[in-house]
Amino acid sequence: xxxxxxxxxxxxxxxxxxxxxxxxxxxxxxxxxxxxxxxxxxxxxxxxxxxxxxxxxxxxxxxxxxxxxxxxxxxxxxxxxxxxxxxxxxxxxxxxxxxxxxxxxxxxxxxxxxxxxxxxxxxxxxxxxxxxxxxxxxxxxxxxxxxxxxxxxxxxxxxxxxxxxxxxxxxxxxxxxxxxxxxxxxxxxxxxxxxxxxxxxxxxxxxxxxxxxxxxxxxxxxxxxxxxxxxxxxxxxxxxxxxxxxxxxxxxxxxxxxxxxxxxxxxxxxxxxxxxxxxxxxxxxxxxxxxxxxxxxxxxxxxxxxxxxxxxxxxxxxxxxxxxxxxxxxxxxxxxxxxxxxxxxxxxxxxxxxxxxxxxxxxxxxxxxxxxxxxxxxxxxxxxxxxxxxxxxxxxxxxxxxxxxxxxxxxxxxxxxxxx
Numbered sequence: 001x002x003x004x005x006x007x008x009x010x011x012x013x014x015x016x017x018x019x020x021x022x023x024x025x026x027x028x029x030x031x032x033x034x035x036x037x038x039x040x041x042x043x044x045x046x047x048x049x050x051x052x053x054x055x056x057x058x059x060x061x062x063x064x065x066x067x068x069x070x071x072x073x074x075x076x077x078x079x080x081x082x083x084x085x086x087x088x089x090x091x092x093x094x095x096x097x098x099x100x101x102x103x104x105x106x107x108x109x110x111x112x113x114x115x116x117x118x119x120x121x122x123x124x125x126x127x128x129x130x131x132x133x134x135x136x137x138x139x140x141x142x143x144x145x146x147x148x149x150x151x152x153x154x155x156x157x158x159x160x161x162x163x164x165x166x167x168x169x170x171x172x173x174x175x176x177x178x179x180x181x182x183x184x185x186x187x188x189x190x191x192x193x194x195x196x197x198x199x200x201x202x203x204x205x206x207x208x209x210x211x212x213x214x215x216x217x218x219x220x221x222x223x224x225x226x227x228x229x230x231x232x233x234x235x236x237x238x239x240x241x242x243x244x245x246x247x248x249x250x251x252x253x254x255x256x257x258x259x260x261x262x263x264x265x266x267x268x269x270x271x272x273x274x275x276x277x278x279x280x281x282x283x284x285x286x287x288x289x290x291x292x293x294x295x296x297x298x299x300x301x302x303x304x305x306x307x308x309x310x311x312x313x314x315x316x317x318x319x320x321x322x323x324x325x326x327x328x329x330x331x332x333x334x335x336x337x338x339x340x341x342x343x344x345x346x347x348x349x350x351x352x353x354x355x356x357x358x359x360x361x362x363x364x365x366x367x368x369x370x371x372x373x374x375x376x377x378x379x380x381x382x383x384x385x386x387x388x389x390x391x392x393x394x395x396x397x398x399x400x401x402x403x404x405x406x407x408x409x410x411x412x413x414x415x416x417x418x419x420x
Contacts, residue, residue: 007054193248
């Protein structure tokens with residue numbers, strides 16, 4: 001399995017190193033193509049996210065590692081020795097295991113986060129579209145996506161929110177089902193509210209309105225979400241039209257009162273209103289939670305959900321690791337068996353040719369014999385050949401993972417049996 005991976009991630013490199021190596025999605029095809037032109041590279045792909053940049057190549061020689069590291073240092077415009085201390089290098093089955101774990105969300109800052117699977121898929125698709133994936137990397141890609149799906153399906157590791165913004169979105173889904181087409185009102189431009197709005201925008205909500213004491217800040221944030229800015233003094237009218245309200249202001253008092261929500265629900269004909277209070281001190285009167293049709297959660301509620309879910313995800317991560325160990329071993333054996341097929345077929349053909357020739361000479365010496373006798377001799381010689389072939393074929397199928405060792409074994413067997 002001539003697979004190699006060179007990379008950095010959030011554990012090995014600070015953000016200033018990662019951002020130098022980071023690659024915009026639009027630039028991926030160009031840079032993957034440049035990798036395939038490096039000597040010794042047969043196939044290549046690049047996984048680039050905010051937390052990692054990893055170069056995956058197939059090559060018959062480990063010498064290509066030096067070439068890839070130099071390529072990365074050139075891209076980062078940094079000295080090789082400065083970059084090397086942040087790099088990790090993986091080989092053969094370790095590459096497959098790593099990709100399975102990354103794509104399943106087991107190597108993320110937040111265990112089980114679902115976005116990484118899509119990011120890895122885009123990376124491999126970009127390489128596939130320009131013909132940069134050789135047959136081996138094609139198989140790696142297909143199996144990586146299959147295993148990630150299996151892990152999520154079998155363990156449910158991504159079903160439980162472990163960050164406060166993500167927990168808010170998951171709670172909103174429980175109330176509304178699908179969030180697509182809903183409208184959101186963001187009160188204030190606090191970091192937590194902004195992150196929650198990001199998660200909601202990813203769910204394809206129809207519109208995000210932003211109200212802030214400083215109207216210019218509201219305009220800037222609304223533009224980011226392709227939304228609309230509203231004057232803070234007139235946000236109440238949007239309570240009647242928006243389905244989700246995120247309060248994240250610095251006000252030391254309640255910004256949303258019970259009578260405002262009563263009026264909004266009446267205008268909404270009692271359609272549900274979901275309020276998330278991320279402020280300390282609180283911005284939303286807690287009595288609102290007693291109003292029918294109003295669902296109010298504060299930052300502590302969301303933190304409890306996130307903490308409980310983190311513990312649950314960690315348990316599920318153990319189950320996921322067991323699945324990955326089995327899948328890596330299965331994939332490794334399939335690749336080695338595929339690699340051995342040409343030699344096995346030649347070996348079988350060689351011994352069958354010898355068996356048939358020697359049997360023909362034997363039968364001519366014996367003279368006339370019955371069909372049963374001929375069948376018995378045929379069966380005997382075939383069984384002998386199969387028994388002779390058993391251990392060489394077994395060794396080829398279970399040969400070492402390291403390509404050079406495997407090639408040495410193949411050449412030895414070919415030499416012993418007189419194969420070309």
